[in-house]
Amino acid sequence: MDRKPVKIAMIGVGAISGIYLQNITHTFRELELVGVCDLIPERAEKGAAYVKGEIENDPQLRERNVSVPKIYKDMYEAFNDPEVEVVLNLTRPYEHFEVTKQALLHGKHVYSEKPLGVDMDEANELIALAEEKNLRLGGAPDTFMGAGIQTARRLIDDGYIGDVVGASCAMVCHGHETWHPDPEFYYKRGAGPMLDMGPYYITALVQLLGEAKGLMGMAKRSFTQRLITSEPHRGEIVDVDVDTWLSGNIEFTSGAIAQVFTTFDVHYTAQSRFEVYGTRGSMMVPDPNTFGGPVLLLRPEDFAAAPKTDPGLSRHGVPDFYAGWREMPLMYDYPVNSRALGLADMCKALRTGRDHRANYQQQRHVLEIMTAFSKSGKQKAYVPITTGYERTAPMVNDPLKIMHGILDD
Incomplete structure (x- = not known):
């Protein structure tokens, strides 16, 4: 060789x-x-x-x-x-x-x-x-090849949350014109929140849940123009040519349904939320735009006792959505x-x-899913996904055989 x-x-x-x-x-x-x-x-x-x-x-x-x-x-x-x-x-x-x-x-x-x-x-x-x-x-x-999502995939495949019934993920921010040095292209053909950030989320979804079957979506652009506040283009106005609010539901061949939401229109602090739900528990998947964790797991035995009343009636203050969830150790390399x-x-x-893992079969399937959101919104109809998909091989986690920076044979 x-x-x-x-x-x-x-x-x-x-x-x-x-x-x-x-x-x-x-x-x-x-x-x-x-x-x-x-x-x-x-x-x-x-x-x-x-x-x-x-x-x-x-x-x-x-x-x-x-x-x-x-x-x-x-x-x-x-x-x-x-x-x-x-x-x-x-x-x-x-x-x-x-x-x-x-x-x-x-x-x-x-x-x-x-x-x-x-x-x-x-x-x-x-x-x-x-x-x-x-x-x-x-x-x-x-990023799906990193320690975080590979660990999540391994735990799902090993049955830690049972059979997957669904997922929910959101990428919520107010665009990149406040920090990126050349942000105009984010509002032009080929970009927007779905084609720019969506690849991380949709790729992670198909890695975790497998082939998509179809989807229903809605889309809009909330602002026709954007003011750049980052240098060196501070003060310039950008015309928005793409949808900046896209949401919908993806149906997977497995029967799972994932709710997806991406936007450049919202002031928000936690940009990423990604959860997968199974018959035996739930999992918080790390931001798919990163390579690391945390990966959090919640199973029925993690509840101290079954609530006697509607838990929403007894909750006060700012909710901690992941209180009681267990952080799982990352089982693979490349956490940064x-x-x-x-x-x-x-x-x-x-x-x-x-x-190779990041191959065009995966890229094409993900692209068809992403472009179907706006298509579905315009048609106001369910859009079938026609490209087939098979998950690529998981990463190898044997440090005795593979050095950091050297990929498996």
């Missing part, structure tokens, strides 16, 4: 690139970043300078012969570089399709940030092209921000021939 690091070209060196640069440089030793590219050259230069600085300050990186990535003048120079095996597409959502398509046409495997495309036509075209050329295609989110974990897994699969 070829043990040489897989050589990566990064296209797009914006806000999300920082954690990828950090983890590719320090954590995932089976990857080698050979070059970076951005429409704004200064961003590419900053990315390359970061790696150079880390090498200068870390003797372990020098021992591993980590090199400073080259700077490509444009993405086509990267696609034509014979060194490059995999293109890491970190461009804005509405640019994902064209960048991925051109990379595939140039014979490169592609791992992209979410979503795979902004609609099913884009996704299906990319998948057909990847299959035609026998190339790997995958992408974010990879490990973005590029999915990329590392795909690259290991490229070397070994196994399937």
Whole structure:
């Protein structure tokens, strides 16, 4: 088996690139970043300078012969570089399709940030092209591969809450224009709360509950414009082109029903709530935009005594929703921000021939579910989900065989 690091070209060196640069440089030793590219050259230069600085300050990186990535003048120079095996597409959502398509046409495997495309036509075209050329295609989110959701999956699969009957998850905030340096694209085609944050929640749902069968949803945009209050675009007005309030219910092939709510319209402190309910108990799943915990479990034996009256009548003060729930130990690696974990897994699969976990089958299924919310709202009807789905393999939790930063064979 070829043990040489897989050589990566990064296209797009914006806000999300920082954690990828950090983890590719320090954590995932089976990857080698050979070059970076951005429409704004200064961003590419900053990315390359970061790696150079880390090498200068870390003797372990020098021992591993980590090199400073080259700077490509444009993405086509990267696609034509014979060194490059995999293109890491970190461009804005509405640019994902064209960048991925051109990379595939140039014979490169592609791992992209979410979503795979902004609609099913884009996704299906990319998948057909990847299959035609026998190339790997995958992408974010990879948070489901982290310690938190992998532990939740293991507990559910082992029957800790019995048979799953349903779930409820919500992503509630007032948008990203108060903190993100370039927030306009969050209100343009391919973004909004469902396509931006929804991938984390819907991916976690299908990992935990399996294939979706159909859904009913409603959607709207509460504000036609947004005022940016973050630098460097403070004071600028953004026109809102996408739905910013989406809610509905997903029916799963298993019979479970999940209630989902995402919005950029609400002032709220706890951005994420994710719960799964079973015949023998309930589980609080950690924020699916993170890699760690906590994972909380509540079973009937956790109640000190059955209430004698309606418990709502005796409750006073601010409720503690998770009082009495037990925190479960995390059973897997990668509890901290490990973005590029999915990329590392795909690259290991490229070397070994196994399937990769963050694959296009999952991305397509998740995209169809997400786009069905607005579709259902416009049609005011139940929308069947037509793409099939099989859960990808769980992570391996044997520290005696697998080192941190080295994926399983």
